[in-house]
Amino acid sequence: MMLSINSSMIKRIIILFIVQFCLFGCRTATDPVRGCNKEIPAGKEYPVIALLPIHNISGTKAPLDEIRQIMEKCLHENGFPTIHEDVLNQFIVNHRIRYIGGLDRATARNFKAETGVHTVFQTSLELYRDAPMPKIVLFARLIRIEEEGEDIVWMDSVGLSGDESPGLLDLTLVKDPQVLVQKAAEKLIRSLANNMSGSGQRSVEGSIHNHFQPKVLYGGSLLSPDKKCRVAVAPFYNSSQRKYAGDIIALHFFNHLISYDNITVVEPGDVRNAFLQWRIIMDDGISLTNAKVLFRKLGVDYILTGNVLDYEDEQGSVGKPKVHFSAFLIEKNSMQVVWSTTSYNQGDDRVFFFGLGDVKTAHTLATQMAEQAVGTIIMPAP
Structure with missing residues (x-):
């Protein structure tokens, strides 16, 4: 015996499918928070972070968007969720923010009130070279927005050159600038993760003499x-x-x-x-x-x-x-x-x-x- 399906039932099925997709599907670009690629370890909850655009103090052109994307990926891989870039950019446009090398008190209060995020990740690019030997230098700090002002939770820096450890016959030279950026980002975020977990270790630029x-x-x-x-x-x-x-x-x-x-x-x-x-x-x-x-x-x-x-x-x-x-x-x-x-x-x-x-x-x-x-x-x- 054939089952007959009227048009109203078809509409209900389509509506149910759409609702399920919206509830359980992937996050869209309008979602204010981007998730993590790595499950946060038990007992460890990291705050949602606003990753500011890279502040360029290198004096030269650099792939700032690509560096920021690599930093964001490293944050996600280490369990740090970030606010969506569209939400961040909208706040920057609304308040006509031109300087991203720091956070003054008024901007910090507005940021917390309008986005609900109270932790900001600031990065400054000191040096970027892609040839003849790639080099990168980054400063980064995590700023927590408090009622009485801004609190620097963590800060560190990293400077890498592709020929720092060339090895025998230069076999370990790093000639790809993107690989060097990745190493620098991983080093910084690992330092941040250590700090947040309580070990408090920062990267060290060689031994002190x-x-x-x-x-x-x-x-x-x-x-x-x-x-x-x-x-x-x-x-x-x-x-x-x-x-x-x-x-x-x-x-x-x-x-x-x-x-x-x-x-x-x-x-x-x-x-x-x-x-x-x-x-x-x-x-x-x-x-x-x-x-x-x-x-x-x-x-x-x-x-x-x-x-x-x-x-x-x-x-x-x-x-x-x-x-x-x-x-x-x-x-x-x-x-x-x-x-x-x-x-x-x-x-x-x-x-x-x-x-x-x-x-x-x-x-x-x-x-x-x-x-x-x-x-x-x-x-x-x-």
Whole structure:
């Protein structure tokens, strides 16, 4: 016997099929949250992250969208869900946001209120080269939006060159820039995952040597490890030929200062906003008059800034990385410089046998130089 199906039944079947597809099908581009490719381990719940577009301080063109996609993929593979790019871009357009190198307080509050996301991932590209030997340098930090302001949950950096570990007969040279970007992203996100899991390990740009200690030092051992203080890192004045070198060195100092539990460092977005709001222009550095304004506006105990005289990466196989900077710390109550330092190094300073000890990027030099400099500010634990 034949079963007859009327038109109304067919319509019901079609409607049910559509409803099931919408409920259980794949997420669409309008979904505000993108899922993870890796199941989050038991007992581990990561917050939804807003992955900002890459902030380019390399001074050259770079595949920023591709780098961001690789970063997002690594986040997903390590269990970190991200807000959909369309939602993020709409917020950026609505608020006419042009600067993505930091997050000021007003933008942070609006972001949390409108998107419901309270964790932002910021990435700055210091260096990108795809030929003749690929190189990449990235800074990244995770910013948690709190009622009283922004809290830096984690920060790290990575600098890689394709010829860092060439191996026998150059068999392990990395000649594909995309492979190097992937390695850099994996290293950063692994550092973030370690931090969120409680191990707190960050990537280390080589072992630290006394060779990278400041060449000139005034003051030192100022800040007791059991006394809390608040510090703002202002952009360094750039006397070098490298574009954005002042911002880069400031990020290096910021990166190492936040590793101390007793030091609260102001989010760079708030520092920049103060400069813009009060129309502060650095003529050969920051003046004491401008420092007074920043102390009042940012509510800090110290301002750290300085001057970059040289920040140079090797050009292909020509030259060596060079870094030369001075830094100083201004104290609020006395309005005096209570600490200052000068550091300079180049990539072949420690070469002793067939290129062993050669440093391939200015970033690696600056990382170790800034770490040694910051270490002289802190009073040794008893």
